[in-house]
Structure formats: structure tokens, C-alpha cells
Amino acid sequence: xxxxxxxxxxxxxxxxxxxxxxxxxxxxxxxxxxxxxxxxxxxxxxxxxxxxxxxxxxxxxxxxxxxxxxxxxxxxxxxxxxxxxxxxxxxxxxxxxxxxxxxxxxxxxxx
Amino acid sequence: xxxxxxxxxxxxxxxxxxxxxxxxxxxxxxxxxxxxxxxxxxxxxxxxxxxxxxxxxxxxxxxxxxxxxxxxxxxxxxxxxxxxxxxxxxxxxxxxxxxxxxxxxxxxxxxxxxxxxx
Numbered sequence: 001x002x003x004x005x006x007x008x009x010x011x012x013x014x015x016x017x018x019x020x021x022x023x024x025x026x027x028x029x030x031x032x033x034x035x036x037x038x039x040x041x042x043x044x045x046x047x048x049x050x051x052x053x054x055x056x057x058x059x060x061x062x063x064x065x066x067x068x069x070x071x072x073x074x075x076x077x078x079x080x081x082x083x084x085x086x087x088x089x090x091x092x093x094x095x096x097x098x099x100x101x102x103x104x105x106x107x108x109x110x111x
Numbered sequence: 112x113x114x115x116x117x118x119x120x121x122x123x124x125x126x127x128x129x130x131x132x133x134x135x136x137x138x139x140x141x142x143x144x145x146x147x148x149x150x151x152x153x154x155x156x157x158x159x160x161x162x163x164x165x166x167x168x169x170x171x172x173x174x175x176x177x178x179x180x181x182x183x184x185x186x187x188x189x190x191x192x193x194x195x196x197x198x199x200x201x202x203x204x205x206x207x208x209x210x211x212x213x214x215x216x217x218x219x220x221x222x223x224x225x226x227x228x229x
Contacts (some may be wrong), residue, residue, distance in 0.1 A: 036213075036214040038214075038215050038216075040156075040216075042150075042156075047205050047219040047220065047221055047222050048148075048156065048205070048216075048219055049219075050215055050216065050217050053213050053214075053215045054213060057213075059215070059217075089155075091155065091156055093156075093216070095209065095214035095215070095216075096214075098161075098169065099158050099161070099169065099171065100146070100158050100161075100209075100216075101158065102155055102156040102157070102158070103155070104155045105155040105156070
């Protein structure tokens with residue numbers, strides 16, 4: 001499954017919202033009825049960190065300014081008010097079908 | 112605490128070999144689907160290999176026949192044997208566990224840098 005993210009880069013003013021889109025080449029609905037679409041954040045020099053799983057569930061310790069939505073083949077990650085610590089590259093990832101695949105990444109940077 | 116600690120990265124010439132290790136604590140490697148993911152310079156995350164609890168393993172096409180994923184149950188450790196390395200294998204390699212219920216990758220190792228250069 002090919003995952004396509006837009007935009008490639010997102011310059012954002014501190015305190016303003018940011019939005020990242022992810023589209024899959026086929027439906028991510030598993031035969032068990034769940035949709036295994038996650039969002040990861042990777043800060044420079046660090047391993048990826050899980051933010052959102054199964055479309056819209058925030059992982060433990062993730063601030064509530066991060067939210068996920070979508071269904072089927074179209075998904076969105078939103079940051080309600082960007083903070084300096086949010087700088088990094090964001091990836092969508094599907095684990096509905098093997099092999100797992102990632103979007104190309106979206107770089108969030110401060111204007 | 113659930114944790115993965117990697118070791119074994121380094122500089123190697125084209126055609127050479129390297130073995131990465133990923134030591135787990137807080138869970139049993141052999142009872143989980145484990146995977147290796149890499150981040151090459153200027154590129155995005157790429158799945159490399161995975162091994163199921165039953166022992167069957169899978170690889171991305173570009174490493175088939177050159178990389179081998181395995182586990183040492185006595186050491187609760189995951190390995191990635193990399194042979195016939197190419198320049199394009201240069202990357203930071205991460206190990207990760209896939210959680211069965213949610214299919215998320217968590218935790219991740221800290222990463223091991225592999226540089227293939229002459």
C-alpha cells in the first residue's frame with residue numbers, strides 16, 4: 001500500500017494550527033473492522049515517536065493539541081497550536097496490510 | 112519498563128558485513144512481531160525486515176538475499192545480519208515491536224548508524 005503525504009513541508013507560526021494529509025492507495029480498513037493508521041513524530045537525532053494510533057487515538061503522554069481524523073483512504077493530523085517542540089518530521093504509517101508502509105514525511109518548521 | 116537498546120552500527124566498505132543487535136527488556140521478543148526500519152539521508156522511513164512470533168520472516172525487495180533477521184531467545188535479542196552491503200544501505204536502523212492489539216510500533220530502539228563507504 002502506497003502512502004502519500006502532503007505537504008512535504010509546512011512552515012508554521014508559533015501558536016497557529018498545522019494540518020497534514022495522508023492518502024493511501026487502497027482502503028486501510030482491516031477485515032477485523034479496524035483501521036490501522038498511525039501518526040509518528042521524529043525530532044532531529046531521535047527515534048520516531050508514536051502520536052496517534054487507529055486514526056484518532058492519542059498515545060500515552062501525547063498533548064491534546066494533536067488530533068487525528070479520517071476514514072478509508074484519507075486521513076489528517078492536526079496540531080491545534082504549534083509549539084517550538086513540535087518541530088520535526090511527521091509520518092503516517094499503515095499496518096493494516098503487510099508490509100507496513102510509511103508516508104514520505106512532512107517537515108514542520110517554525111516561520 | 113518496555114525498552115529496546117540497539118548496538119552494532121559502524122563504518123563498513125561496500126561488499127562488507129555488519130550485524131545489528133536489539134536487546135529487549137520488559138517484554139519477550141519471541142512472542143511479538145519485531146521489525147527493522149531504516150532512515151536513509153534525505154529520505155523517509157522505510158520498512159526493512161520483520162519476523163513473526165512463529166518465526167517466519169519477510170524483507171523489502173532491495174535487501175532480499177543480503178539481510179537476515181533473527182532472534183536469540185535466550186538473550187531476548189533481535190538481530191539483523193547485513194551482508195554484501197551497498198552504498199545505498201547507509202542509514203540509521205531502528206528496531207521496533209509491533210503491538211498486537213493496536214498494530215502500532217512501540218517501543219523503538221534509539222537507532223544504530225550504518226555507514227557504507229569506501
